[in-house]
Amino acid sequence: MKLIRYGEPGHERIGVQINEVNYDVSAFGGDYDESFFASNGLARLDEFVKANAGNLIAIAEEERIAAPFTRPSKIVCIGLNYKDHAEETGATIPAEPIIFMKSTTALAGPNDQVMIPRNSKKTDWEVEFGIVIGKKASYVDESEALNYVAGYVLHNDVSEREFQIERGGTWDKGKGCDTFAPMGPVLTTADEIPDINQVGLWLKVNGKLYQNGNTSNLIFSVPFIVSYVSQFMTLLPGDVISTGTPAGVGLGFNPPIYLQAGDIIELGADYLGTQRQEVIAFQKN
Structure with missing residues (x-):
């Protein structure tokens, strides 16, 4: 469904x-x-x-x-979970999953506009495979983890790299800006995806393909991620865990490529549909 x-x-x-x-x-x-x-x-x-x-x-x-669910209690994200993405950013392959949080106020519909934050110069894109939790999960064994999953969702983990990397503290400040979590168009239930380890993901900007990955290249698998995150926080029904992005983000190019007002982002994943966003300049709500 x-x-x-x-x-x-x-x-x-x-x-x-x-x-x-x-x-x-x-x-x-x-x-x-x-x-x-x-x-x-x-x-x-x-x-x-x-x-x-x-x-x-x-x-x-x-x-x-709109996003295919109401605002969740939390959006948990996994960083550097594709080897090729870690390599393009010059990061060390993590020994354990990197966890950061994305503000729930960043949630947006799949085709809503993406707004560049005030004073931003390095707004970037990230196509991701998202997990939607189906029941309360705490200290879940990896062998049981998929029993706690309701389904999956396409997510553009929009990121401001200066805020994320150069401003000190955690990554969260570059991840939770308004409009930075377009999700949908659908929540695809777990039974509709024959193999979550073989899901293709892609992303284009202004018609040019930048990301073309597959969940087969995840460093940490979906069951491992659900189990791992549940060791540190209780996951509630409707919560989202975003599993990381493959290579091809703007930060990874030399010189880097960042989003500008007027750009068009298109992205998609097998079984999860497609998104299309127009990038706009900052507007105070």
Whole structure:
């Protein structure tokens, strides 16, 4: 099953995608939030969709597509989790996963604009394979980790490299700016992906392909990541873990290439759909 949400910010409604067509399921009630995932919502929604097959109303193509779940309690990210990306940035291959947090206020729809922060000169792109947690997870064994996964989502881990690397402290300050976490268009449930270790990811800027990777090249696997993160914090239903990006980010070029207002970012992943974002200059909300 593929979950979607649609509508203007603050007024989103829930839907599902069937054979590339989006359908409204707001009659199911509620939203795709922590309560939904914690209460076996995926199974109940599947029953609802099957019971109403043929009666679901298609969503107009001009509707805005939102992130496929409400704001999670946390967005956890794994840094330098592809060997080729670590090498292009001159970093040492990590012995254990690098964990940083991305502000939940950075969450955006897959086709929403990406806003360059005030005083930013080094805003960058990162296509990533995201894990969506399905039930409360604490000190989970690696062998059981996938039982805690609801599904997967495409994520553009937009990053400001000066804030991240040159301003001291942790990476978080370069990761959590407004609009820096476009997710979606769909949450694809775990049963719809035959092999999470063979998922292709790509990203283009202004039509030029910069990233072309595959989850087969992850340094730390999805089960290991879920287990590892759960040793340090309780993961709640609906939380997201973003698994890292392959080579081809702007920072990795000589000289580096950074996003400018007017640029168009396009990215996608097998089974997870595609995104398209226009980059805009800073605007105070």
